[in-house]
Amino acid sequence: MAKRNNKQQLNKIYANALPVTLSSEKYGIALPNLFPHNPISWLFYLVRLVQVNTLYSVPQSTVELVNVKYEDSIFKVTDEESIAKLWRSGFFGKGTLSRSEPTWKERTINRLNLEENEANVVSMEEVTSKRRDERKKFKTERSKLQDLELKERKGDISADEAIQLENLRNVVPNLRSANFKPGFGNDNKDTVIRLEDLELIESNILIKNLEFLQLQAIEVFFLKFALNVVQVSNLTMKQLFYECCLLVENSPSPNVTNKFILDYVVYHHYRSLGWCVRSGVKFGCDQLLYKRGPPFTHAEYCILIIPNDGKEKYDWFEMAAKARVIGTVKKSFVLVYVDFPTQAKFDLLWNSEEYEDEGQRFHDILHSYKVTEVLYRRWAPSKTRD
Template sequence: MKGGKTSRKVLNELYARPLPLVLSSEAYNVTIPNVFPHNPISWIYLVWKIVQINTLNRVPQSQIPALTVQLEESIFKVADEADFITLWRCGFFGKGVLSRSEPTWKERSIKRFNTVQNDKQFSMEELTKKRRDERKKFKAERAKLQELELKQRKEELSSEDAASLEGLKILLSKMRMNPSIKNISTDDLKVETEESELADIIDLEYLQLQAIETFYLKFALNVINVYESHLLSTLQLFDRCCRLSQGEGPNNTFIIEYSVYHYFRSLGWCVRSGIKFGCDMLLYKRGPPFTHAEFAVMIIPGDEKLCRDWFDMAAIARVIGTVKKTLVLAFVEYPNRETYDQILLSEFEDEKEKFTQLLGKYRVTEILYRRWAPGRTRD
C-alpha cells in the first residue's frame, strides 16, 4: 500500500496542471483570502491581494514562450522534446507516433541499449507487456488446477497429483493478489528520467496532434505557434483545419468535432481520441495514467446525411459496453450557411472574437445511451 500511495503522489506532482497554463497564484504563491462580512479589515486585505495579483505582478503565462507546432503533409507535429513533454503532462494532448500514447520511445530505446540500470521502472508499453505475461501465466496455472479438480471428481487423483493440487491452490491464491491479475496498478510506472541518461540517444519520435487539439491550444489557450511555410494566424489555421476535413461551411466535420471537444474540455474533462474503440472521443476524469476513460462519445451532427444509422450505433454500443464504458451521444446543432458566412466575413477588432461568435452558434446536447436488456429489467 505504501508503494501505491507513493506512486499516486508522484503522479499527482508530475501531472499537477490540467492545462499548459501557469496561474499567477501558482507562480507567485498568492491566494485570494477569505472575506468576513463583519470584518472591514478582511475586505481591505482582499482588495490589496487583487491589486497585487493584477497590477504588481506580471501575468506569468505572458512570459513563457509559445510552444512550436509544425504543419507538414497535413500532420500537426511537435518535434521539440521539451514542448511535447509539456503538452502531454499538462492536459494529455497528442500521441507519440512511436508509442501507444505517451511519447516514451526514447526511454524504451535507452533501456534496450542497457543505458539505464534500474529494472524497477517501466514505460507504459513495458508495463502492459508485463501484465499480459503475468495474466497468461495465471491462466495456464488455472487450467492445470481445473484439470486436477476434474480428476479429483472422477476419483482418478494420484497422491502425486493431490500434492500438486494443493500447491496450485496456494499459488493461484497468491497470484490473484497480484495487481496485474486483480486490477491495474501504476506502482511500477516510470515517471521520470535523468537528463544525463537521455543524452546519448537521438529522439526520433514526435508528438502528433489532432486538428481539434491544435486549434484548441491556439484559439482557446493561445499557448502554441503553428508554422507551415510561415507562422499561421488563427484564421489561417482554422482554414487549414477545415480543408483537412469533410464538408463545407457550417457542417464541416472539423468544426462540429471541435465544438464537442471544446464543450467537454470546458467542463473539465480530459478528451482523447476514441478511434481504437470505434467512437469519436474518450472522456477521462484526469487522464490515462490515473484511470481508464469512463465515457465514449459518438458525435451526431444535425444533418441526416452525416448521421450514423442504428446498425452502426448498436455495433459501437456493444463494443463500448464490452470495455465497461458508457456511450454518450453528442448531438450538434449548427447555424445555417448565411449566418456562418456573415460571421466569417465580418470584421472584428480581435480575431478571437470572430470564432467566439461563430462557435457560440453551435449547440451541443449530450444523451447517455444504454443497451436495454429485457432479462435484467423485468421488474
C-alpha cells in the same frame, strides 16, 4: 503504501490541468477566500486583486510559445521539453511510437541499459505488458489446476499428479493476488541489441529520439485559440482554422457542418468543463472523457457527435453495435447533438472585415453552435425483466 506513494507521484507529475502558468504558481500570491458577510475580507480581497494585476506581469505573456510543425497534413511537436509540457499538462497529443504517452526514449534506454536514464522509471507500456504476462500465467496454471481437480473427482489421478495438484493449490491463489506495481530499476540483465539499434547509440548513450508528439487538429486549434500557447508553422489563427477544415472537407470555404468544426465545438465544451478529452477511435466513437487523465483512471464516457440537422447519420444497427462495444468496456455512451447556424450567418462572420481581433471572430462563430447531450443506455432484457 506503495499504491499511495505511486498516486502521490502521479499527482506531482500531472499537477497542471492545462499548459498555462498562473500568477499564484509563479509568484506564490493567490487571491484570499472571500466571505460576503465580512467587509474586511472584501477589502483584503480587493487589495490583493489590485496587487496581482498592477505589480506583477501576467506569467503566461512571458512564456515562449510551443512550436508545432505542420507537415504532410500532420501536426507534430519534436522538442522534448515541449512534448513533456503538453502531455503532462492536459494530456495533449500522442507519441507516435507509444500507446499514448511518448515514452519511446525511456523504454529504449531501459531496454538497452544505457547510461542516460537517471531515474530508470518503468513506463505504463511496461506495466501493462507485465500485468498481461502475469494474467496469462495465472490462467495457464488455473487451467491445469481445474483439469487435475476433475481427475481427482473421477478417481483417475496418479500419485505424481496428486503432488502436482497440491502444489498448484498453493501456487494459484498467490498468482491471482499478485499485483505488479510500477517502480524503478531495470531487472532485465540480458540486453539484446538489434542491428537498427547501432544507429541510435554512441558511447552507451542514446543520440537519436525517433518519436514525436502528434496532435489532433482540434487539440492544436484549442491550444491556439483558447490558450494561445502554440505557434503553428507561422500560420495565423484564420489560416490554421481553414487548414484544419481542409483536412476533413476540401472546399474553397469552410462549411457550417464541417466535421472539424463540430468536433471542436464539443471538444471545447468539455475541456471548458474540466474534462480531459481524448480520441475515441479505438471504441468506435468520436471522443473519450477522462475525469483526470489516462494515468489515473479509465475513460468514463464515450462521445458520439451528431449534427442536429434532422437526418439519420447512423441507422439502428450501427447505433446498437456501438452501444454494445461501449457497454462491454464498461463506459457510458453519450450522444452529443450539435445545433449549428445557417450557412449565410456563418459566411457573414467568416468573411467579415470588421474584426481586428481574430479571437473575437472565432468566439462569435463558435458561440452560434449549441450542444445537447443525451445519455444512451442499451436495454438488456435479462437485467430489466420483473
